[in-house]
Amino acid sequence: MIRLQExxxxxxxxxxxxxxxxxxxxxxxxxxxxxxxxxxxxxxxLEIRRGERVGVIGLNGAGKTTLLKVMCGIYPPTxxxxxxxxxxxxxxxxxxxxEMEATGWENIITRGLLIGLTRREIRERTExxxxxxxxxxxxxxxxxxxxSGMFIRLAFAVSTSMVPDVLLLDEVVAAGDQQFQExxxxxxxxxxxxxxxxxxxxxxxxxILANCGRVVWLxxxxxxxxxxxxxxxxxxxxxx
Amino acid sequence: MTPSDATGSRPxxxxxxxxxxxxxxxxxxxxxxxxxxxxxxxxxLGLAWxxxxxxxxxxxxxxxxxRLFGVELRSFLPYLFLNLTLWGFFVACLDGGAxxxxxxxxxxxxIPRVSLFTYPLxxxxxxxxxxxxxxxxxxxxxxxxGGKIGTAWLFVxxxxxxxxxxxxxxxxxxxVLNTAVRDFQYIQSVAVQALFYATPVMFPAKLLVRHDLSxxxxxxxxxxxxxxxxxxxxxxxxPQASHYVASIVTVAVSLGAAFLAVRRARARLVFWL
Numbered sequence: 001m002i003r004l005q006e007x008x009x010x011x012x013x014x015x016x017x018x019x020x021x022x023x024x025x026x027x028x029x030x031x032x033x034x035x036x037x038x039x040x041x042x043x044x045x046l047e048i049r050r051g052e053r054v055g056v057i058g059l060n061g062a063g064k065t066t067l068l069k070v071m072c073g074i075y076p077p078t079x080x081x082x083x084x085x086x087x088x089x090x091x092x093x094x095x096x097x098x099e100m101e102a103t104g105w106e107n108i109i110t111r112g113l114l115i116g117l118t119r120r121e122i123r124e125r126t127e128x129x130x131x132x133x134x135x136x137x138x139x140x141x142x143x144x145x146x147x148s149g150m151f152i153r154l155a156f157a158v159s160t161s162m163v164p165d166v167l168l169l170d171e172v173v174a175a176g177d178q179q180f181q182e183x184x185x186x187x188x189x190x191x192x193x194x195x196x197x198x199x200x201x202x203x204x205x206x207x208i209l210a211n212c213g214r215v216v217w218l219x220x221x222x223x224x225x226x227x228x229x230x231x232x233x234x235x236x237x238x239x240x
Numbered sequence: 241m242t243p244s245d246a247t248g249s250r251p252x253x254x255x256x257x258x259x260x261x262x263x264x265x266x267x268x269x270x271x272x273x274x275x276x277x278x279x280x281x282x283x284x285l286g287l288a289w290x291x292x293x294x295x296x297x298x299x300x301x302x303x304x305x306x307r308l309f310g311v312e313l314r315s316f317l318p319y320l321f322l323n324l325t326l327w328g329f330f331v332a333c334l335d336g337g338a339x340x341x342x343x344x345x346x347x348x349x350x351i352p353r354v355s356l357f358t359y360p361l362x363x364x365x366x367x368x369x370x371x372x373x374x375x376x377x378x379x380x381x382x383x384x385x386g387g388k389i390g391t392a393w394l395f396v397x398x399x400x401x402x403x404x405x406x407x408x409x410x411x412x413x414x415x416v417l418n419t420a421v422r423d424f425q426y427i428q429s430v431a432v433q434a435l436f437y438a439t440p441v442m443f444p445a446k447l448l449v450r451h452d453l454s455x456x457x458x459x460x461x462x463x464x465x466x467x468x469x470x471x472x473x474x475x476x477x478x479p480q481a482s483h484y485v486a487s488i489v490t491v492a493v494s495l496g497a498a499f500l501a502v503r504r505a506r507a508r509l510v511f512w513l
Contacts, residue, residue: 011511012508012511069349072352072353073352073353074348074349074350074352074510075510075511076506076507076508076510088352088353090350090352092350095350096345096346096347096349096350097344097346097347097349097350097351098346099271099274101274101278102274102277102278106274109270110267110270110271110274111351113263113266113267113270114267114347114351114354115351116263116353118266119266
């Protein structure tokens with residue numbers, strides 16, 4: 001179960017500061033508002049129950065990816081309350097977090113540990129993961145030699161080697177070549193069947209309609225519409 | 241099922257369990273192992289550099305300073321070598337800590353539920369392995385110059401345990417500060433330089449006492465931390481209780497600061513990257 005109550009997220013524009021900013025900030029903090037702050041989510045109320053397949057749609061900058069990152073705990077909400085039950089896996093459009101000098105094999109182990117597998121579990125799955133990536137001998141090379149498509153294959157293969165209770169997908173299937181996309185779609189369909197909750201972000205209404213029963217339409221960080229997939233997708237299409 | 245509840249904090253970190261700590265250790269060790277392999281396979285002499293660089297330093301400085309201070313080279317060289325090795329670890333913790341979170345940005349922004357302590361720990365593991373190699377070399381240097389193996393050497397072990405926790409703590413603090421305020425690195429490096437010259441690393445501690453500066457020893461935590469490893473190893477005696485008291489207080493304070501810093505950063509760190 002995922003529950004968001006009045007969840008808002010404001011990126012502090014100040015972020016990391018230089019010392020100068022820190023000092024001037026301390027002097028004037030009360031008077032000057034943080035102009036670079038960006039509010040990405042505003043008062044989101046959502047409850048997603050076991051068995052639900054939820055699509056998230058909206059224009060670029062509507063807060064879709066941010067919503068996923070809040071759900072999986074990467075961004076702590078600046079206001080409101082978030083409750084998530086079960087283990088979670090998330091996959092983002094662009095895969096980051098690799099040890100560039102290390103080989104593909106070493107990165108499989110590292111990523112496996114990071115997503116919560118034990119060394120033994122990784123060892124049992126390595127062959128299967130390697131086969132799925134279809135990277136072959138490239139796995140012996142440092143990953144700094146990889147293309148972005150190869151990174152996605154690697155990240156995808158490791159992340160989907162376990163079946164989580166909650167699966168959060170950010171436009172992943174769009175990456176990679178045609179052949180990999182088909183394979184990835186097949187793997188995801190399998191996972192989606194087994195995971196108890198799916199939340200996916202996509203610009204492809206076909207993908208949304210094929211996988212989701214419920215759709216949340218985000219606009220400017222707010223929920224514009226939330227309901228049965230066909231209805232929301234139709235309304236979204238009409239507006240555009 | 242692990243329910244987690246987050247109100248402005250990372251849900252991952254509220255799930256405290258033995259399994260979670262083991263996982264943190266496993267990830268940190270894996271990353272540290274890769275760091276070590278990378279560092280030492282990229283060079284021709286590999287691991288030998290961990291020992292060679294302080295050794296060469298010690299020889300060069302030793303020959304000159306032994307004359308200047310009028311001390312015997314055979315006792316001064318092991319002293320210098322051991323001090324430089326420990327100091328190297330101290331600096332490696334601060335520098336490694338400074339980039340710990342920045343280097344892990346790719347992980348922090350994509351993989352949920354990983355303890356923030358993982359990343360400073362990674363730096364410490366790598367630095368500690370280098371330290372251990374240096375200490376073995378220091379022991380050999382000491383034996384070469386006529387040092388003797390004695391039961392006092394057992395006291396090196398608790399000394400190193402304290403150094404490990406100390407290194408971990410300062411790496412966490414350095415990590416949070418350097419991620420939050422980017423120009424902290426300049427302040428830090430100046431402070432480390434100053435501390436280096438104020439601490440008897442390259443010169444005998446007696447020199448300060450002779451010039452009525454013994455307070456600089458009493459209130460310098462690094463002096464006591466150096467002593468709890470040096471005294472058993474080179475002098476072959478059990479370190480004085482005062483060295484232990486000062487060291488334990490230092491380690492406790494820095495560990496407290498580390499937990500405070502990481503706790504405060506938990507809800508914000510991802511936005512600083």
